[in-house]
Amino acid sequence: MEIEDISATTPEPQEIDQETQNAIDIDRATGDFRVPENHEFDAGVGLTPETLDYISSVKKEKDWIREFRHKALKTFESKPMPTNWATQDLNNIKFEEIRYYLANGQKPTRSWDDVPPEVMETFERLGIPQQERAFLAGVEAQFDSEAAYSNVKEELTKQGVIFVNSTEGLREHEEIFRPYFGKVIPTGDNKFSALNSAVFSGGSFIYIPKGLKLKQPLQAYFRINSENFGQFERTLIIADEGSEVMYMEGCTAPKFETTTLHSAVVELVALKGAKIQYVTVQNWSANVFNLVTKRGVAHENAEIRWIDCNIGSRLTMKYPGVVMKGEGARGEVVSIALANDGQHQDTGAKMIHAADNTTSNVVSKSISVGKGISTYRGQVHIPKHLKGCKNNTECDALLINANSQTDTYPAITVRGNKHVTQHEASVSQVSQEMLFYMQQRGLSEAQAMSLAVNGFVNDLVSEFPMEYSAELKRLIDLEMEGSVG
Amino acid sequence: MSIIIKDLHAKIGDTEILKGVNLEIPKGEVHAIMGINGSGKSTLSKVIAGHDDYQVTSGTIEMDGQDILDMDVDERSREGVFLAFQYPMEIPGVSNANFIRAALNARLPEGEELDAVAYYKELYAKMDGLEMDRKFTARAVNEGFSGGEKKRNEILQMAMLEPKYCILDETDSGLDIDALKIVSRGVNSLRTEDRGFLIITHYQRLLNYIKPDVVHVMYDGQIIKSGGPELALELEEQGYEQFKPASV
Structure with missing residues (x-):
């Protein structure tokens, strides 16, 4: 059923062609299939220092990255599960039963023709090549631990755009990415950022040169195909001064008997006057633990927008954040969460004001169906020494059934009196x-x-x-x- | 062809509201039901539409020979029953145009959809007839509408869905005289040989604009008197007291 608004002067709804429509159809039925496993590289089951060494070796990583991983593992092990504030369901993740690295090869191809047939079949069915033709500037398609395909339009490469996976980003463009890698989200930020830092693989490393405004979005598609598997992609986007980029990510996995873990770290850096929009449409199957850390730093007059839709998964914990570090920076989180029976969407936003005249906006809507639980956690921080900061937070929850549940935990810390903040929350039912x-x-x-x-x-x-x-x-x-x- | 209601009893919770209603609304006729508050007029309209809150304990409602009591609300609607609400609901975020289109699509066979261009052409024509600004297509259904705008919107939906039987539940309440004229004109334009109307109202005023063929007086869950249009005038002049059964 369509409910788009149509203005009175344009009687015909804006149509998109059938191929594009088919290409973006990523419904549960479409995503619920898997191809036979065929892994050239497999780190085995469980998490030990040897797991990290295996990953580092097959990636031929430099020593500093290997050390980064080992330090992160220690941090991960030392940190308790955050069950003091989050759900006890986290205790059902069996880290010792998960496979941390599964890959068919180390280097993504630049042509769909060179992608292995079973992987190609997967992305064909998900419509990724068609989408690329229809409206994308670049695509990365990750299958379990590594990208099988990665390509960006040639003219963008010539203009200096870098769009590669994490391995290649750190190896081939160390001078660009290393200064920011792990700086927006330090390893020890939380237990799952530490886990990701230990075993990360795949994801997108993107650099947009000064002043370049991408007209078409870049897209990554994260596909889990294997059971008892953990996907730990690592994404770092640097938008240089005055540049603009929109990045979209889609995620699916088939229905498995056992639980699957997806734990990403996404770091964004918007330099002076740059603009990054990060769009997520996640449609995980109902046994995926989706524990993701996403944060951006916005410098002077820069803007970072997280546009996030969370559908599916068993448990999602995700609180995209923006640190507004430069004067005039803007941060925004727009999120939709739908928690169906047996699902828990624990989402929110973190807005950290660290400069004068910074502006943040959080708009969150959640829907709880059946015994689904939606939780909103918001954190807004404006310290006393700043002036002219603004925050607007709106969170609305809709309950569908009598046993549906929603909880809201806003934490707005505003010190000083030279700021404007506004908070609205509502809970409603379909009467x-x-x-x-x-x-x-x-x-x-x-x-x-x-x-x-x-x-x-x-x-x-x-x-x-x-x-x-x-x-x-x-x-x-x-x-x-x-x-x- | 008509809606035929026989000895209809209905209750809400343990309270019986309809206590044996008998009524026939043939196609091509306009019937008005008048009565004081609490006489069961609105309940009758909701029971015909199939509202879950009311339990029919005995009696029948047939539409064109078909028993509709076992049908769900939406099925009755698709079969041709339309209820113009006394208090139309607001549906946030759903535009008027899309709401009406969804209702029309629900009447098509699975997989078929309305032609968008033809749909808007018809919608605009009918809005013009009701003197509705075209901006109402993009506005959320009834949200922030004035009382008069809501009632006009009900008539717009009625016109678009082309029902066989239209029930208007106190459509005149909250309308100023200009809006009343526009709404009445809209209703009158829908009066055809193959459509029946049941108009529920407190006041004779509406019936100056929509001339009924038959007027019924409802009292305590029953229709206690029926007559021609002159009955409405009589009620207006002399009040309802005279129709109270002697035993009450």
């Missing part, structure tokens, strides 16, 4: 009378519910690129099926 009204017009109960839910998130869905927003609506419809009756 029986609203459903009756919609059904009286001929919509089935499920259609009515889908329409109401789509209406609830409509203003945020329009923040996503058009190619994704149509897909989002469809995903929401799918999730709402069977939520009533």
Whole structure:
């Protein structure tokens, strides 16, 4: 069901062609398949110093990276599970049963023709090559631990754009990436950032040169194919002064009998006047623990926007953040979370004001279906010595069934009196009378519910690129099926 | 062809509201039901539409020979029952145009969709008839609408969905005289040989603009008197007291 707003002067809805539409269809049914495992590289089961050495060796990493990993493992082991504030379900992750590195090869190909057939089949079915043709400036397609394909338009390479995986980024462009690597999110930020720092593989390392404004987005697609597996991609995006980039990531995994772990670290650096938009549409299957750390540093007059949609997974913990380090910097988090039966979406935002006249905006909407749980955790920090900072936080929760749950934990620390902050929160339900009204017009109960839910998130869905927003609506419809009756 | 209601009893919780309603609304006719608050007028409209809160304990409702009591609300709607609400609901984030389009699409066979251009052409034409600004297509359903705008929007939906039987539940409440005229004109333009109307109202005023064929008086869950349009005038002049059964 479509519910896009159509202005009175344009009677025809804006259409996107069928190929593009097919290309962005990443619904659960589409994602729920796997191809046979065929790994040239396998670090085995469990996490020991030898696991890290194996990963470092096959990647032929420099010593400083090897040491970085080993230090991170110690940090990981020393940190307790954050169950003092987060869900006890974290204790069900069996780190000793997970496989930390599975790869078919070390170097992604630049041509889809050279991608192994079974991997190619996967990405074909997910529509990635078609998307690339339709509207992307560059694509990276990660299959388990490594990217199978990575390519960026030639003219962008000539202009100095770097779009590679983490291994290549640290090896071939150390001088660009090393100064920022692990600086936005230090290893010890949390237990899972430490885990990622120990075993990271894949992800995107991106550099956009000064003044270059990318008209088309870059996209990464993260695919888990193997059972008992952990995916630990590492992404670092540096937008040099005055540049602009939009990066989109999609994620899926098939349904497995056992749990799967996805634990990424994403660091963004927007230098003076740069603008980064980071768009995520995640549609994990219901047994994935998705524990992700995402943060950006915005320098003078720079802007970082996280546009985030969390559908699926067993447990998602994700609080994208922006440190506004330079005067006039702006940070924004726009997020939609949908927690279905048996799922827990524990999401939020961190806005750290560290310079004068910085502005942050957080708009979060969550939907809880059945016994689904949505939790919002927000952290806004404005210290006393600053002036002219602004924060706006809005979080709205929609409960679908009587046993659905939502919790909100906003923490807004504002010191000094030269700032403006605003916080609004609401919890609502789709009322029986609203459903009756919609059904009286001929919509089935499920259609009515889908329409109401789509209406609830409509203003945020329009923040996503058009190619994704149509897909989002469809995903929401799918999730709402069977939520009533 | 008509809606035929026979000896209809319905309750909400343990309270019986409808206590044996008998009513026939043939296609091509406009019937008005008048009565005081609490007489069961609005309940009757919701029971015909199939609201879950009300339990039908006995009696029948047939539409064109078909029993509709076992049908869900949405099925009754698609079969041709339309209820213009006394208090239309707001649906945040869902544009009016998309809501009506979704309702029309729900009437098409699975997999088929309306032609967008033809749809908007028709929508605009009907909005013009109701003197509705085109900006209402993009606004969320009823959200922030004035009372009069909401009622006009109900008539717009009615016009677009082309039902067989239209029930108007106190559509005149909250309308100023200009809005009342516009809404009445909209309703009158939908009066055809193959459409029946049931108009629920407190006041005779609306019936100056929408001329009924038959007027019924409802009291304590029953229709206690029926007659021509003159009955409405009589009620207006003399009040409802005279119709109270002697035993009450």
